Amino acid sequence: xxxxxxxxxxxxxxxxxxxxxxxxxxxxxxxxxxxxxxxxxxxxxxxxxxxxxxxxxxxxxxxxxxxxxxxxxxxxxxxxxxxxxxxxxxxxxxxxxxxxxxxxxxxxxxxxxxxxxxxxxxxxxxxxxxxxxxxxxxxxxxxxxxxxxxxxxxxxxxxxxxxxxxxxxxxxxxxxxxxxxxxxxxxxx
Amino acid sequence: xxxxxxxxxxxxxxxxxxxxxxxxxxxxxxxxxxxxxxxxxxxxxxxxxxxxxxxxxxxxxxxxxxxxxxxxxxxxxxxxxxxxxxxxxxxxxxxxxxxxxxxxxxxxxxxxxxxxxxxxxxxxxxxxxxxxxxxxxxxxxxxxxxxxxxxxxxxxxxxxxxxxxxxxxxxxxxxxxxxxxxxxxxxxx
Numbered sequence: 001x002x003x004x005x006x007x008x009x010x011x012x013x014x015x016x017x018x019x020x021x022x023x024x025x026x027x028x029x030x031x032x033x034x035x036x037x038x039x040x041x042x043x044x045x046x047x048x049x050x051x052x053x054x055x056x057x058x059x060x061x062x063x064x065x066x067x068x069x070x071x072x073x074x075x076x077x078x079x080x081x082x083x084x085x086x087x088x089x090x091x092x093x094x095x096x097x098x099x100x101x102x103x104x105x106x107x108x109x110x111x112x113x114x115x116x117x118x119x120x121x122x123x124x125x126x127x128x129x130x131x132x133x134x135x136x137x138x139x140x141x142x143x144x145x146x147x148x149x150x151x152x153x154x155x156x157x158x159x160x161x162x163x164x165x166x167x168x169x170x171x172x173x174x175x176x177x178x179x180x181x182x183x184x185x186x187x188x189x
Numbered sequence: 190x191x192x193x194x195x196x197x198x199x200x201x202x203x204x205x206x207x208x209x210x211x212x213x214x215x216x217x218x219x220x221x222x223x224x225x226x227x228x229x230x231x232x233x234x235x236x237x238x239x240x241x242x243x244x245x246x247x248x249x250x251x252x253x254x255x256x257x258x259x260x261x262x263x264x265x266x267x268x269x270x271x272x273x274x275x276x277x278x279x280x281x282x283x284x285x286x287x288x289x290x291x292x293x294x295x296x297x298x299x300x301x302x303x304x305x306x307x308x309x310x311x312x313x314x315x316x317x318x319x320x321x322x323x324x325x326x327x328x329x330x331x332x333x334x335x336x337x338x339x340x341x342x343x344x345x346x347x348x349x350x351x352x353x354x355x356x357x358x359x360x361x362x363x364x365x366x367x368x369x370x371x372x373x374x375x376x377x378x
């Protein structure tokens with residue numbers, strides 16, 4: 001009887017506190033990317049990306065507020081398809097990757113409306129500086145994949161000012177800020 | 190005026206190669222030093238590396254010619270006033286100059302071609318990329334390029350000091366020999 005009661009209690013506990021599913025970012029299949037674009041002289045966009053990153057998140061479509069995400073970026077993997085510029089970006093005038101090999105985003109809250117537009121708040125660490133940022137999230141879709149797994153995908157965009165993170169090299173007034181674009185696909189654990 | 194070196198005099202080819210390369214190398218070192226600190230909005234931001242690369246590859250070509258010339262031509266005999274250790278240090282310095290020049294030229298080439306881009310030579314033709322040995326080739330080659338250049342700068346100071354020592358203290362023809370081919374009777378001291 002006592003055992004039955006405990007089991008019943010456990011069942012009630014589990015069903016009322018729906019635990020969000022855990023997802024790992026599909027890094028292996030590279031169905032994810034972390035890109036940035038920054039104005040070049042104010043005349044065009046320069047695109048680049050971080051080739052190496054990792055992360056995981058929790059998500060429950062019925063209770064999006066319970067979602068959490070953590071992304072770790074290997075700053076050394078910056079790639080703008082130009083050897084000399086990438087060397088420069090890795091150097092101490094910009095990312096200083098020897099000193100700050102990792103950049104990180106850790107969420108603090110998430111809200112999403114019926115249309116799948118969300119606001120993700122969290123702390124972003126870059127160049128050794130941590131600042132709160134807000135990422136605008138767009139829910140893309142979710143469902144079974146053809147190989148027995150379950151996937152969900154989002155896109156997130158945000159703007160950061162380089163000077164906020166102690167990167168003060170002058171690239172001109174149009175290039176003080178850059179846009180970060182996160183394309184995330186997670187596989188349910 | 191002798192084209193080739195003789196037992197007591199440098200030939201005109203050796204002398205011309207020496208001074209042409211000396212001017213180019215010192216100029217390129219200074220240009221390299223200035224170039225890396227240029228502001229993004231400097232007029233020279235793109236032009237300085239372009240000249241640096243073109244002249245660098247010209248130096249490599251001249252070095253190739255010079256090494257052939259060195260192998261085909263014995264240098265004039267050491268002056269009788271030279272001490273044994275002076276001859277040995279001078280020989281080591283000269284060999285090290287050649288080695289460092291090769292290292293500097295190739296490491297420079299490896300920075301620019303790290304992502305498969307070719308190097309434009311004075312707008313006349315391109316030298317393509319032919320090796321990629323690391324994801325971070327530009328950074329590795331960059332470190333080597335810088336360190337080797339500073340070692341060579343130190344060696345350059347040593348080389349010049351030694352010349353002045355011979356000219357003003359020992360009062361021998363060491364400096365004069367590399368300025369112009371000397372006649373038979375002048376060389377005996």
